[in-house]
Amino acid sequence: MPIEVCCIGGFSKTEGNSVAIKIDEEVVILDMGLSMEDYIKYTEDREDISARSYTQLLKVKAVPNYTFIEEWKEKIKAIIPSHGHLDHVGAIPFAAKLFPTVPVISTPYTIEVLKTILVDEQMNIPNQFIAQKLNSSYKLSEKITVEFINVTHSIPHTAIVVLHTPYGKIMYANDFKLDDTPTLGKKPNYQRIKKVGKEGVLLLIMNCLYAHEPRKCPSEAVARQMLKEVMLGIDSKGKAMIVTTFSSHIARLKSIIEMGKKLKRKIVFLGRSLDKYVRAAERLKLVQFTKDVELVRHWDKVERIFKKIQREGKDKYLIVCTGHQGEPRSILTQMAAGGFDFHFTPGDLVIFSCQVIPVEVNKKNREILETSLRGNNVRIFRDVHVSGHGAREDERDLIEMVRPKHIIPIHAENEKARIVQEMATQLGFKNTHVMLDGQRITLE
C-alpha cells in the first residue's frame, strides 16, 4: 500500500507528539516533541531544556520512541514540526541526530526557537534547518510537497502542515484554535484550509486535547480583556504587580505590556525562558518588546533589579516573570520563598495569566507557591487566561471544513480520541482511527 502511518507519540498519553508517514519509499516525520510530564519529573523544568542524551530520556519515556520505525530509517526525508512548543519540537535536540542527514523544516519562529535552544544549551545537531514562511509550500521530492497553512494557537507561526502526495493530501493540525480576532498575527487561513479540503484530504491528523469540552475556545482578545479588567480595573496604587504567563505566549505578553504602559509602570521581564522566546520573536521582527521592556535573564542582574525596585517603589514597576506552574527554580517561586531582596506586603497583586497544566507535579508545585504567597497576604488572581487549544466545537468545524476520508486524533489518551470518533461518525465521517503509540495503519 502506498501510504502507511506510524503513530509514534501523543496517542497513549498527552505529550511527546510524533507521527511518521510513509509515502511509497519516502518517510516524513511530523513533530518530535518531549513528553513534558515525564521530562519535568526528570529535570524539574517546563520551559527550558538541558543537555541529556536521547537514550537517557527514552528510558524515562520523555522522548518519542523511534525504534518503532527502525526499518524506515534510511527512507526519512524530513522532520517537520508544526510549531515551537516543546511538546512538538523539544525532542529535536536529542532525537534529530538519529537521522543526521535529514533536514528540519518549519515556520521561521519555530526554527528560530530551536536554534536558540541549541545555542543556549550548547547543544549541536548535524541536521540542516529550513525556514519556510506561513502559507507557502516546499517541494520535498518528486512526489511530496509540504505546505504550511497559517492557524492560530498560543505561540507565533503555528501551522497546519499539509503533505501533498500523489495518493491524496495528509493534513496535520496538531495544536490549533480557530481565533477570528487574534491579538498578534493573522486569523486562520480558512480559505486555504477549505480549498485543500475540496481538493480531497485522505487523512486529517488532528489535536483532540479538549474534545471533552463541548464549547468553542474563546479568542485571545478575551484574554486581553480579562487582563485589562484585573490590571487596569483594580486599584494597585502603592502595590507590587506581578504577572506570570507562558514564556512562548508572545501575544499574551504583548497584551501585558500594553496594560503596563497604560499603568505607566516600568516593565521588566525576569527569567531565562522569557528572554529566550522574546529575543527569538524580536530577531524575526514579530514584535519590538525591548523598546518598552527591560529583559533580565541572569540571576545576579535579577538581584540588582529587585534592589532597584525596592528603592524606587514597587508601584513604579510591572514585574513579568517565570513561574506560572510554580516551577521550583523559577523567579516567582524564589521570590515567594524570600530568595531575593524583594518583600511582599499585604495587597500586592500576583496575576497568573495561565491555567495550571493538569499534571501532578504542576498541581503540587502551584499549591506550594500559592500557599507561600497567601502567607504574605498577597492578592492572587488565578486563570486570567484563555486556552490556545480549540475545544470540541472547533474540532467539529475543522472536520467539516476539511471533510477528510480518514481521521486520526492525536495529543491525548484514547478516551478523548473516542469523543472525536463519536462526533465524526455522527457527522458522517466513518473512518476515525483511535490509535496507540507504536501502532501503524495503512490507508487507501
Ligand SMILES: [Zn+2]
Ligand atoms: Zn502547542
